Each structure stands twice: as structure tokens, then as C-alpha cells.
Amino acid sequence: MNRSELILLGITAIWGFTFPAMKVSLGYLPPILFLAYRFGIAFLLMLLLFRSRVLRKETLKEGFILGLTLFFGHGFQIVGLKYTTASNSAFITSLYVVFTPFIAYFLLGDRFKGRDVLSLIVALTGLYLISGASLNFNYGDLLTVLSALSFAFQIVLVQKFGERDYLSLAFWQIFWNFVFSSAFALTFEPLMVPKDPIPWLGVLYTSVFATVIAFTLQVKHQRHTKAHRAALIYSAEPIFGHISAFLTIREVLSLKGYLGAALIMAGIWNEVRKES
Template structure:
């Protein structure tokens, strides 16, 4: 998620301290391992209900955090699309067999899609470096799509692309809000992600059978990790760093997320990657990196 915080440019430090570098790495670790937590939770919870429970817990912060000074319409739309849409599609994709490691890479397609939407909607043309990086990312996506086999369906792939499009669309909405407190914003947006996902759960999902003690503990941990550790802790710490350093200093740490996501999924879930899929994933991540760093020069 693109986060903005109200701060003065003069307050931005140039070199992160070792402790702050460790904090940025820990945030990437939390967001990367969250994909494994999602997979564990989906063993006991249907996807839309899982999303609704995640954001119900995250929205509890609204009780103590003031509503950001943005229009209700824009905040509701961002909550529904960026949170409900993104994670609804993502959880559904993983439910339908998308491996968590591959999901952590495919969701990064939101970066070139965000740049494309900015060009179409705000006339912010990409730099030549960004354009080349976007092509590299597309080649990576095509390689991954062509390599899909029995373990990953084309449906799961397109659901992940739907998640990336929702994230990229939400980025445009958040940008339109201007400088706001990121932690308060994500909490209030969470509030509006609950009704549509809960309604979809009631319409299309059977009520889950209450699992045994172990399953209940796993489901509870997955909800806690997603709502408290990843949403409150991750975005809160990310906003704290953005208030102290330039975005160009902090943002590259997000590139560690797909690397950590794929690595932890391979380690904890036994996910494997053949040569073609690994090459596609590498090209996509390189394309995302080029899109981030390519913005610095025309």
C-alpha cells in the first residue's frame, strides 16, 4: 500500500541508523511471511470470511484513532477496492491453489499497473527506465502464466491479477487524499472493507465448522498475524519510517517482500519452483525494482 504521512521535508534524515535499517527489514519479513499465515488460516476459514474477520479486528483501532480528514466517499471507495477487493481476490486465489510464495511475487504486479494507471489518469508518463522495467515485468508475468500446470490454475493466476489491479487502483485513491496519517487511514479503510466481504461470505460460503483446539489456534493466529502484526504493526512502523526518511530510502525495502515470501513458503510449506517459473518471478521482481528506481531519472 502506498502510505503518506504529514511531515516536513526538512525532517527527513539522509542515512538510516542501523536500528532503523533493521526495522525496515523486519517489516519486509512480516509482510513476506504473512502469505504463509494466510495459507494456514485458509485451511480453517473460507476466504471472504477470513478477509472480513481480518479487517474487523484491524478496524478496532478506529475507536481510538480520529477519522482522517478526507471525504467519506473516497475513503469508503479505497477501503472497498484497495482492502476488500485486493485481499478478497488474493485470499480466493490462494484458496484455489495459488502457492503463497508465487502469490507474494505476483501481487507485485501492482507496481507497473500503478504506473500505467497514473499515466492514463494523471498524465504522469513513465520514464524510459520505468517503461523498460514494465516490459520486463510483463515478460515475467507471461513466463509464469505459460508455466502454469496442475498445481496452479489459470483461474488462480487471474484472481491474483485482480488483486494487483485493486491495489493499484487503490493507490490512485490514496494519492488523491493528500497528506494523511497512514495508520489512521488504514484503520478506517479497514472498517469499510468488512461489509462487502462479509456479505460475499454470507452469500457464497458455507458457515465453517468450528475446528478442534489446534485448528482454532491456527485460525486465531492467522487472523492476529494479519490484522495486528501485519496491518497495525507493519503499516504503523512503515509510516513511522516514512516520516523520518525520504520515500526513496524506505520504499526499496518492500522489494524484499516477494523474496522473503517465496523463501518462507519454500521452507515452511515445501513450495517448489521450476526453472521457467523461477525465471518469470525473477523478471517480475527485476521489473518492479526498475520501476521503483527508474523514477529518479528521465
């Protein structure tokens, strides 16, 4: 691993710890309003810290596209989190790793291999088990699969656009995510300003660490690795997510759930062997 890949691993740990933080916050806030607060604070912080360095029209269009994929990714994820566990959300979100080679094929022309297909099959078998081994999938788990697809698009598009000004690109994707989240929340959700500090701790953690710091570093350092390698590094996120969910809210999976999680990780790590 080079320095940039180690930084991406650190980002992955930050993202893993967002799952229990968001799960707890959802007891106090509607899901998309939570995102609006998260990305609103992140947008203002980036504007305050970097000012004219991020307000570049050259990256506005690309930032809009990335912001749209992030809105769908986070939107499906956090709404799904209302109906599933933090651990399920973490492991199912990680399916973007096995989706990425196929999205890269359609968007970048990168060829996928037989091992990619095997990884996808193994991981989807894990999804079946972690969701209860029934074709009647949990609603939250299904939404989280859509989230994983959206994040796969975002990862590949970062690879495509990453040669542009990374700081401005990170700013615009955060800004557009805030715009989309706010518009949705104001239209479909009640406006709330909680007095309890607990949800604000989740908002601040996810906005400052998981958004401003993580997205800025992601766009800067993912340029120095391949899209599939970045996805592989991010594969540690569900492990961090489950550990943090266990430590903070004492969440555990069933035996079938752990088997499903293991298969999801096996499918993901099969991608690691592909490049070794």
C-alpha cells in the same frame, strides 16, 4: 533510504510472511470469511487502541475508497491463493510495482517513461513463465494479477490522500474492508468458527501485524516518499514471501518458475535504476 523508507521495508517483510500463513489457513476457512475475521479483529483493535482519534468524518470518504481498493486487492489475492502456490501469489502480487507508474499517470498526472514500459514488458514475460509458459493461465494466477492492479490503485491513492490524518485514514480503510468482506462472506460463503488453533494463528498474525501495525505505519510514512519509491520498496515482498513459504511449508518453484520470478524481479528492479 530515509527512516520512513526503512520502516516501509519492515512492513514489506511482515507482508511477505503472510503468504504461507494465509495458504495454511485456507485449509480451514473460506477465503473471504478469513478476510472478514482478519479485518474485523483489526478494526476492533484500532478502535480499542485509538478510540476518538480515528473516528473522524473528514477521512471517511477517502477511507471508503481505500477500503474498496484493499477489499478487491485482498479478495482477488486470497481467492487466487486457493488455486496457486504461496510463492506464485507473492511474485505475481508484486506486479503492482510495474503497474503503479501507469496508475499514477491516470490518477495523478505523473508522467511515465520508456523504462516503465520496459519494466512492464519484462515483468509480464516473467508472469507468463511463472504461470507455466502457456496462454492457458492458471485461474489463481489470473485472479492474483487483478489483485496486483487493485493494490497499485491503493498505493497511488495513499499518495493522493496521505496528507490527511494518517491514523484515521488507516482506520477507515480497515473498517470498510471489514464491512465489504463480511457482506460478501455472509452472502456467498458458509459461516464457520474453526476449533483448531492453526487458522486463528494466521488470522491473528495478519490482523495484528500485517493490518493494524503495517497499514497504520504505511499511511503515516508513505507520505515521506514518492509513490513509485514506495512501490519499489514493497518489491521485496515476494522475496520474503518465497523464503517464508520455503521455510514453513517447504514450497519450491520449478526451473521455469524461478526464471519467471527472476524476470518479474528484473522488471521491478529496472524501476530502481530509473531513479538512480
